[in-house]
Amino acid sequence: MEKITRRKLLEDSLLLLAASALPVSIAGAEERRKPRAVGPNDKIRIAVIGFRGRGMDHVRSYAAMSDVTVAALCDPDEGAWGAAVKAVTDRGQSAPRTVKDLRRIMEDPEIDAVSIATPNHWHALAAIWAMQAGKDVYVEKPATHNVFEGRQLIEAARKYRRVCQVGTQSRSSVGLREAMAYLHAGKLGKISLARGLCYKTRNSIGKSNGPTLVPESVGEDGYNLWLGPAPIKPVMRQRFHYDWHWFWDYGNGDIGNQGVHEMDKALWGLNKRGLPKSVIALGGRFGYEDDGETPNTMVSVFDYGDCQLIFEVRGLKTDDLKGARVGNIYYGSEGTMVVPNYSKAIVYDNDGKVIQEFSGGGDHYRNFLDVCRSRKTADLNAPVEAGHYSAALCHLANISYRLGKPQPLNVKSQAFGDNKEAYETVARFEQHLADNGISLSEGTYQLGRTLQIDARREKIVRDEEANAMLTREYRAPFVVPARV
Numbered sequence: 012m013e014k015i016t017r018r019k020l021l022e023d024s025l026l027l028l029a030a031s032a033l034p035v036s037i038a039g040a041e042e043r044r045k046p047r048a049v050g051p052n053d054k055i056r057i058a059v060i061g062f063r064g065r066g067m068d069h070v071r072s073y074a075a076m077s078d079v080t081v082a083a084l085c086d087p088d089e090g091a092w093g094a095a096v097k098a099v100t101d102r103g104q105s106a107p108r109t110v111k112d113l114r115r116i117m118e119d120p121e122i123d124a125v126s127i128a129t130p131n132h133w134h135a136l137a138a139i140w141a142m143q144a145g146k147d148v149y150v151e152k153p154a155t156h157n158v159f160e161g162r163q164l165i166e167a168a169r170k171y172r173r174v175c176q177v178g179t180q181s182r183s184s185v186g187l188r189e190a191m192a193y194l195h196a197g198k199l200g201k202i203s204l205a206r207g208l209c210y211k212t213r214n215s216i217g218k219s220n221g222p223t224l225v226p227e228s229v230g231e232d233g234y235n236l237w238l239g240p241a242p243i244k245p246v247m248r249q250r251f252h253y254d255w256h257w258f259w260d261y262g263n264g265d266i267g268n269q270g271v272h273e274m275d276k277a278l279w280g281l282n283k284r285g286l287p288k289s290v291i292a293l294g295g296r297f298g299y300e301d302d303g304e305t306p307n308t309m310v311s312v313f314d315y316g317d318c319q320l321i322f323e324v325r326g327l328k329t330d331d332l333k334g335a336r337v338g339n340i341y342y343g344s345e346g347t348m349v350v351p352n353y354s355k356a357i358v359y360d361n362d363g364k365v366i367q368e369f370s371g372g373g374d375h376y377r378n379f380l381d382v383c384r385s386r387k388t389a390d391l392n393a394p395v396e397a398g399h400y401s402a403a404l405c406h407l408a409n410i411s412y413r414l415g416k417p418q419p420l421n422v423k424s425q426a427f428g429d430n431k432e433a434y435e436t437v438a439r440f441e442q443h444l445a446d447n448g449i450s451l452s453e454g455t456y457q458l459g460r461t462l463q464i465d466a467r468r469e470k471i472v473r474d475e476e477a478n479a480m481l482t483r484e485y486r487a488p489f490v491v492p493a494r495v
Contacts, residue, residue: 046145049123049384056123058083058107058116060137062095063252065151065178066128070095072376073126074102079380081107085116087236088252090228111233113137117144124174124383126376127151131268132261133239135160136491138175142167143495147174147383149376153263153271154398156240158406159482160491161399162469167495168388168395176379176391177398179275181353183378185371187276188392190348190356193367194280199358200344204432205281205320207273209265210336213307213326215299216257217249226251239489248302257303259413264305265324267405273339275393275401276350277320280341285400286466287313287320291426292408292459293415293437297449298327306457310440311408312433321436322408327447403469410471410480411459418458420444420451426458 049055057079059069063086073079081099084092084107092109100106113129116122117140124147127137131153138150148168154177155161168175181187194202222245225234229251235243241260248254256262266274278284294309307326313319323332333340334357339350346360358367378392388394418424420441427433445451463472471477485491 047120047123051384054078054080055380055383056080056082056121057126058085058119058122058124059095059126059128060085060113060116061127061129061133062086063088063091064128066126067095067098069126069128069149069376070098071102074099074104076376076380080104082122083107083116083119084109085111085113087111087233088226088229089233090226112236114140117141117146122146124148124380128178130237130255130261131263132156132241135164136240136489138164139167139491139495142171142173142175145171145173147379149176149178149379150398151178152275152398153267153402153405154395155402155406156261156263157480157482158403158469161395161403163491163495164395165399170495174379174382174386174388174391175395176375176382177393177395178375179272179393179398179401180373180375181272181276182279182392182397183373183375184354185373186354186356186369187350188373189371190350190358190369191279193356193358193369194341194343194348195282199341199346199348202281202341202343203318204342205277205318206332206340206342207270207277207320207322208325208332208335208338208340209270209273209323210325210329210331211265211269212328213265215301216254216303218301219247219249222246223249223251238486240483240485240491242484242486254303257305259304259409262305263402263405263409264309265307265326266309266311266322266408267402269337270322270324271401271405272353273337274320274322274404275397276339277322278401278404279397280339280348280350281315281318281320283315283318283400284396286403286407286464286469287315288466289314289461289463290404290407290411291461292411293418293424293426293456294324294412294440295456297444297454298447305409306412308440308444309408309412310433310436311404311411312427312430312436313404313408319430319432320404321432322404323436323440325443327443329443329446406481407462407464408459410477411462412457413459413480414477415457415459417455420449420454420456424458426461 126149292311294306309324341348356369
């Protein structure tokens, strides 16, 4: 009875908070404020927003830099503050101030830049608000939670003349930059297919027996801030942090989590800037029943006309493919390139002989900070445009999947026309399920709708249901503006 009472109190409080919350005047005085010009001897004053997970790497990395001051830390979970402050002071910097509400960061004229590692559903809005307030932005992958947000990010960066780097850090790896130059120079011949792999085991997140309480360190006001653009709903997962990745309101499944890195590299290798001609996806959540909504096993096919991109997500136990598990494979007329991690590439000829290797890492944060000083946005290794397209492919695959219908595993699909690579991939998808104890004679999967894309307009052709899923219904005042 006590839990029910507390839950009711929480829900009532959230409704009150949502009704009374007022947006900060970010597009008012802040829009007109001229950002501080950072001189060569000035320290860049940065705020890290969100540091329960990936954001701690942001905190530690910036705190170790002699030309950066970590001026503020922002997270709605006060339980995360102590470790982050200690990470800063352990590296010789003064303790930064800590706040729950990121709008306080946007108001602060002493902040030059923000580094965003919130849950996905906050990425674009936080970045847009920061740029409107005259601040440069490093935003974690995926840059967006839906396709609409990507174009708004691009427009905001242009309008406010701000630096916006996306956290797809492979683009700063020396080895991969050399490997991509090799591909783009035509040394592997014509690239007909790029395959992205996210073979990363994801165990069940369990099944709750109803709504669970928000952690005390977050509290009622913190949960309202954590939700931001998302609708007010009870917490329907056992673990409040991280497992939001597997819920549509906040995350994008593993294709938009770990997978977006490999999607980004696939596009990079194909040298494509823009959306494909068509998209189709299939998959399901196999191997267990839990609270998660997103698929743990998925195949997506993107047609660019002169080449294609096929993406595979496997959350159950699996072997690698040609030496890659979380990586990429590029198929050219003169051979194959395998990228097994963030900083290495191996080139094979058509007989399977190694003919070239590339290796070497890089510092993605340093690239961002260097451009913050130089203002030469062309020097960004992962500009917002690239981040938009790699995230958009993940979103389009998810839209296709969500609009799909159940199909028996034992009936061969005709959904891919004469695309031999797609059918070969689906055959391996089915074998993978069988290897994990999924009955092919009794099981089903979700076969997505084929989406025809108008790449110039970034719209789906003659499908209003799918077009509606290019954006979301935002919860005021946490609204990505139609005009930035």
